[in-house]
Amino acid sequence: MTGASGFVGSHLKTALEQRGHTVTPLGRQPTLHPEADALVLCGAMVDGCEEAPSEAMYCNALNPWRWAKGFRGYVLFISTGSAMEPENVYQLSKRLGEEAVLLACPDCCIVRLNYPYGEGQAPNRLYPRLIKQIGEGKRVKISHENKLYPTPIAYAVTRLIDLIETKTKGMFVVRGKPKTVRQIVGELGGECE
Numbered sequence: 001m002t003g004a005s006g007f008v009g010s011h012l013k014t015a016l017e018q019r020g021h022t023v024t025p026l027g028r029q030p031t032l033h034p035e036a037d038a039l040v041l042c043g044a045m046v047d048g049c050e051e052a053p054s055e056a057m058y059c060n061a062l063n064p065w066r067w068a069k070g071f072r073g074y075v076l077f078i079s080t081g082s083a084m085e086p087e088n089v090y091q092l093s094k095r096l097g098e099e100a101v102l103l104a105c106p107d108c109c110i111v112r113l114n115y116p117y118g119e120g121q122a123p124n125r126l127y128p129r130l131i132k133q134i135g136e137g138k139r140v141k142i143s144h145e146n147k148l149y150p151t152p153i154a155y156a157v158t159r160l161i162d163l164i165e166t167k168t169k170g171m172f173v174v175r176g177k178p179k180t181v182r183q184i185v186g187e188l189g190g191e192c193e
Contacts, residue, residue: 002026002067003043007121008078008113008156012042015157016164028059030066038074038164041067041101047124049090060093065100068108074167076160077101081114081149081175098171107169111160114175118153126150127184134190141193142181149175150184 003009004025013023024033028043045052045059068075079094086092098110117127127150133140151174159174182192 001040001042002028002064003041003078006042006044007125008116008153009040009042010120011118011153011157012040012160015161019161019165026067028063030063030070036071036073038076038167039067039071040160040164041075041077044078044094046090047122049093050088053089053093056089056093057096060090061096061100064097065104068101069104071105074164075101075105075108076164077108077110078160079110079112081112081173083112109163109167109169110171111163112171112173112175113156114149114151114173116151116153116156121153126181130181130185130188130190134185134188139191139193140181140185142185145180145182147178147180148184149178151176 001009001013001023004013004023013025016023024036041064043059043063045056049056064077068077077098079098080091082091083095083098086095101108101110115126117125121128123129123132130140155176156174163172185192
């Protein structure tokens with residue numbers, strides 16, 4: 001598994017191990033592990049993509065391709081729900097990662113994961129930012145009323161394990177129920193401007 005120390009990867013690794021699977025965390029340099037029967041590509045560069053687009057493309061597209069092309073077992077690539085219509089470097093790099101992994105391994109599984117959230121998430125992500133603002137007694141500014149599909153990490157991990165254990169192939173979207181930021185703020189006990 002790449003990205004085993006990241007937010008999604010660490011939760012997935014723990015859950016897989018609790019189910020009796022052996023998980024080997026992998027670095028950025030592809031190294032063959034002939035005993036492995038599955039390769040889970042969770043690794044991603046999320047922050048700093050706009051400032052370092054070449055590094056984002058390397059981490060999110062080229063490196064997953066390098067891993068997938070040398071592997072002869074089941075491959076699952078975790079992408080982002082916003083890869084469908086990319087609007088920034090991160091989203092574009094994940095979209096290109098999907099295409100690259102599909103080229104290397106046409107029988108793989110691509111999962112577009114929407115706004116995963118939960119314990120251990122980086123403080124600059126949506127839910128931790130909102131919780132901090134609300135905890136400080138600040139009203140939250142709303143820039144749009146678009147629907148988001150925030151996904152509780154436990155739900156995301158359950159769906160990912162289902163796909164891995166059944167070696168399901170194809171493209172899937174894993175997401176929670178649609179909510180606006182205003183709804184999320186209300187659920188967290190805050191107020192909007």
